[in-house]
Amino acid sequence: MQYRLFCSILCSGLTLAAGPGLSHEFWIEPEKYQEVLGNTVVARLRNGQGFKGAEQPYLDHRIARFEVRQGAAAAPYQGRMGDMPAFTAELAQDGLAVLIHQTRPQTLTYDTWEAFQAFIDHKGFGDIRKQHQARGLPEAGFGEQYTRYAKSLVAVGNGSGSDTATGLETEIVALANPYTDDLSQGLPVRVLYQGKPRPNAQVEIFAKAPDGSVTISTRLTDAEGETAVPVMQGHQYLLDAVVLRPAPEGKDYVWESLWAALTFAVPAE
Template identity: 55%
Template structure:
């Protein structure tokens, strides 16, 4: 399955529920915060830019940081805090919130669920590879982890996103709060610090009121793609790596998925 860099907008209702994967993202209450304001954001797991709020739990993440105006600090919190991020805004500038989950596992009891996931995320060779490896169609295990970032403007919001050292991540190559977004937001998708060429990026667009819409995009040879954006909208961009694992024992994972996400908004 191949997509051009920009596809037609697809209404949320037209996407079959069975094809919708569960994303993980950072969901700020406000994407633009006053100089003396507070950074407040929930961690969410769900579908189509709507999902259940997750508490602050140290055992559930490997990393939870904020890089504001170039300074990197751990996000403080207590077990069970909701929202997971609730701290006084530091100095003016662009704040990048960074979250990496621990590893989780999923056992596939239905082959069609794996097929749906693979087809939806556009891993066109995985099903053939699964069969060639002699793997079963049920009872096999996938290992997965999430790598989320969010852009919040404090005060003037000046600054830029950059690589933060996640295994996979989406880097915004312009500032949606200070730069001209008429031509879209350029992003770069990375894996192991290197560009991911020909990678699918799913973009969820949430207007101030109304339906979330979804578009699919592809990175170029340098891992770059420009996402179409509109003033007043909030966005969730999602890109997934799926790689094989060689099990050493029975019930060890045979696939690993790595989920990168980036949330941001475009001011009106």
């Protein structure tokens, strides 16, 4: 009974904290982005702003997909209800590991247009208000459904290998390996939506320095859905790109947002 009560309170709090109306990001944060082969890889799920956020537990009813990819091999990850950290596993293979986490959709309600407009402005969606009005929608008391698609790159052993498209509805794919490749021209990435490059998409870049300070910048993708992310040695990075689209007819919400996130680190040497 106490466990059920704890989960009820916890899940309710997560719903409030995870609302993207305040532009909260959701990401996977490894304890170590480079791990010795044979050691346990530990990663946390976090939700927050400015690359700082609250740790989220493993909640199976909130998870649509959770897996690890190394090369061509993919394995689903199964944790225990309430686990914090949410991911703990030994990876027995050398190479780049891609951790993948997709949430189940959740919904929220905007009580004012101003709250939705702040989200629109932050993510660079342009004049959504005209679209909203053209659909005859109210400017208060309307709903949005949101889904998170997070990836993280972890170097196991030699860290060799490459990131690839994983079939998420939207995702950010690293076109170079941050642990083994030359990043003097930045880390090239491609933003995908429904398997196709997403041109003119805003990529928000959160760069965390060794002292914990975070700088935030944005870049737009080109016609091929690509951009180069400037990086510095010894820094951790969170990249974020969001799709906003009208909801299908007949839903009790009117907009859908799809949040792609990618985390990685650049070695100090």
